[in-house]
Amino acid sequence: MKIAFSPCPNDTFVFHAWVHGLVPGAPKLDVTYADIDITNGLAASGSGPEILKISYAALPWVLKNYALIPCGGALGRGCGPLVLAKESGDASALSGRRVAVPSERSTAYLLFRLWAAQNVPGGVDEIVVMPFHEIMPAVRDGSIDAGLVIHEARFTYPNYGLSLLTDLGSWWESDTGLPIPLGAIIARRDLDLNRIADWTRASVEYAWANPSASASYVLEHAQELEPKVAQAHIDLYVNSFTRDLGDDGYAAVTSLLTRAADEGLVPQVDAAALRPMPARN
Template identity: 30%
Template structure:
């Protein structure tokens, strides 16, 4: 009997690039399993894990403590910023840098961008809205500023917007560590063997994308917002690399530090156990994608 498994990720080029080979059958599903794929905004995926809707799911890193009893972390699939990450933006004509008394749009209460905003700033009023509506809301004057994520990070000039702060760069200045913005997690109820097989399949899919870049990029481009292929390629290049393939030691240290700081600031209640599932030993990470 075939087992149906659900994999969920954000409708963004980097996630689509990672899953191209699995979703199109270039890489096989674990034996005895078929895979169904769901694409949804990160806040929706975060909330879905509370009900264990998906077997494998992309989530915001800061949301993992709330679901750690039910999910383990997969070493493949993390979104990691090395000196970059969510950005705080305001209208291009604005002159303020202090957020006291300002209305600031956030892409969800459960997101890593929201935690970083709360960690570094005080005295503002948060306004939750879809991540892809934040830039337009700033330009329209509906909010004074907003936290940008995903491809919106590369579109400051087109909006037009002014970057107040790169929250990922500020994190690095404070910690000296990379910022794990998002994670791939798998339901503990699947069992050790199946979780390991899924990790290997996802890892292989990501390696396939790096080996067959043009093919995977063409698939990923279906998920981009707007016609700018160079923007999509730049975004994918930031997250299609060794950090995504294997989550190296300094990224794991960054994740542990993220949870420690989140507890210290009252954003989360506890530091979760970092139960990570690595790919099989025969899988060796590839070099990062370099775009000329």
């Protein structure tokens, strides 16, 4: 069975057991490690792997062929994207400015656009899509006025001498009371979705029960992150929502996509399409 997910520590931690044949009854996985912008594109093509990790923001374009699996993804509190600048300031500092983003089909981008619509007078001047690892250096060097960053940048941006303009996760949580939907696990609709959910959940539970088992695998793919940073990344993004989205998780996803659709950022989504799996007893 083919799967594509990012080399980020939370994904390798979650799928370590399944990748290494430690989930009883689960098929062998053929893994593609790719940035989420690439996996978003693979899913949208309709001919991607059977299972993928994508951004929740990309769901409206892929639900015809793929279904949301209610576990294994990244959704939580206190883990949202950040808007960074070289100098400290407030939202007005972005008026008429150029802002770098890692993708236009990402939750981070949707949150930024929803926040900016409420808080940046006149809006930003230009959105520049840039590889994630280039954003902080570009802001530091002054070629971009501000940058939208995710993942381990929460822990490393002070190393670039940058200032925090806003924490979009904190804004989202205060505005909605809901957790932040970041990365989703999806599977082709012609598969046994309940079994895929069971295997994914078993891999998560193995990771929690054997936290040191995945250490070398995580660091092998962690893009030179220090072990402490990799562990902080896992602690932040692998949580109870990774085991099961639950009602709050589904409410968060529905709210994000509904708001984004109302702003014309994504196609409208039928909320029922987000929960295609029958309840398990």
